[in-house]
Amino acid sequence: MNGGFEAMQKQIWEWTGYNAMTTRTTERERSLEKDQVEVRIKSIGICGTDLHIMEGHTGFSQPPLPLGHELAGVVERIGDGVVKWKVGDRVCIDPLIGCGKCQECLVGHKHRCRESGEIGLQFPGGWQEFLVMPSTNLYKLPDSISFAEATQAETIHCCLGGVDKLTIQLGQNVSVIGDGPTGLYYVQLLKAAGAGKVSLIGMREKRLELGIRLGADAMFNLRAHAAPLAAETEDIVIDAAGTESSLRLSIELLKKGGQLLLFGLPGEPILVDIQTVVLKELTLLGSTNAPQVWLRVIEMMASGSVQVKPLITQYYEFNELDKAVEFARNEPDEVVKVIVNHK
Ligand SMILES: [Zn+2]
Ligand SMILES: [Zn+2]
Incomplete structure (x- = not known):
């Protein structure tokens, strides 16, 4: 050289x-x-x-x-x-x-x-x-x-891998807990996947408002609403926050038979109400990376379906x-x- x-x-x-x-x-x-x-x-x-x-x-x-x-x-x-x-x-x-x-x-x-x-x-x-x-x-x-x-693309690929693990039917209610970038990408992917009412739950007003601009149907600031939605209204919840309280809220919001995607990392062991998970017959899914989805992510970015x-x-x-x-x-x-x- x-x-x-x-x-x-x-x-x-x-x-x-x-x-x-x-x-x-x-x-x-x-x-x-x-x-x-x-x-x-x-x-x-x-x-x-x-x-x-x-x-x-x-x-x-x-x-x-x-x-x-x-x-x-x-x-x-x-x-x-x-x-x-x-x-x-x-x-x-x-x-x-x-x-x-x-x-x-x-x-x-x-x-x-x-x-x-x-x-x-x-x-x-x-x-x-x-x-x-x-x-x-x-x-x-x-x-x-x-x-x-x-x-x-790296962040979005993790989120798309998570969405791929869910069984989403047109019109279903989905809540995303966590208003960081992953929460905001999840909102867009869920709308693209045909979810009905997508609610974004978080703590920061500006990010929540951005979520609405990106397609969320409702936003809830946990600083203002202790209980953002009525219990047992959601078919799917994505926990992109990964805290004990976000997990508790996820389990509470899910309908019987609902799906919970665990995405946020707590960083330490946390308490989970497993009895309710069993009694509500919830499906728990963990998700990290998804090497197989990269090309689709780039396709979605290029077409504008994820911004x-x-x-x-x-x-x-x-x-x-x-x-x-x-x-x-x-x-x-x-x-x-x-x-x-x-x-
Ligand atoms: Zn990252
Ligand atoms: Zn290997």
Whole structure:
């Protein structure tokens, strides 16, 4: 390769300890392994998970580590054996890496691989100018999807995987608890899936109002309504909050025979009224990643059936990534999704 030593350096941001991060310059990989690609990162989404990791509560990440798992960019270099990609291709990145050999990986469930991990969680993430990864972790971006929007394919893919697990019938009542980005994507996917009345339940007025603009039929602020809806009115509840009280509310709102999708992570054991789950004959479904849905997510983003732009509340430049993270942490009433762009 041409280009001097200078050109082979990259700037990175690393999580270093409790709510702390620092930036430095480090060397780029001199050469790529077979089937690897190097992506020039263009946009990064700041996720609630990044904030939880930085507090040290998740248990799956160790500092020092560049975080960042909501990523989009441009192919910069390709290793031997890579035929599907060429330099300059616009891509979004599936951060999940499996062993590629076990039964789960072979049937397309790499998120269930015992050795799997994620870019930005267990492996170095995209808080960098350049990131090397397996070429199979890329998805091509249509020109109509901006890099900033494309970062959200990762979040939306988790939500679509959840919706796929439900049996939704036209006109059914569905409540989504949690008004963060995942709740707002769930609202849109549920309407696209034919749900009838979709209610968004949360704590932040601006996000709830955005939910209405994105298609929710009703919104309830738990700061104002202790009991937002009458008990046993919902066919389906999605718990995107993952707290003891959201779970209690979910079980209360569900009709007998209803389905409960468990999506939010409590981070610690919580109490559940199992007796009521049994007596109401509820179906409980857990959901994390869904490697098989990526192409459909990009299709839905391109067609406009799921919108990202209205969720983006702040943009920062890569040099100010620390400020972006700080804002996301300290201003939850102002933030829905913070995006960091490289120049
Ligand atoms: Zn995330
Ligand atoms: Zn595997």
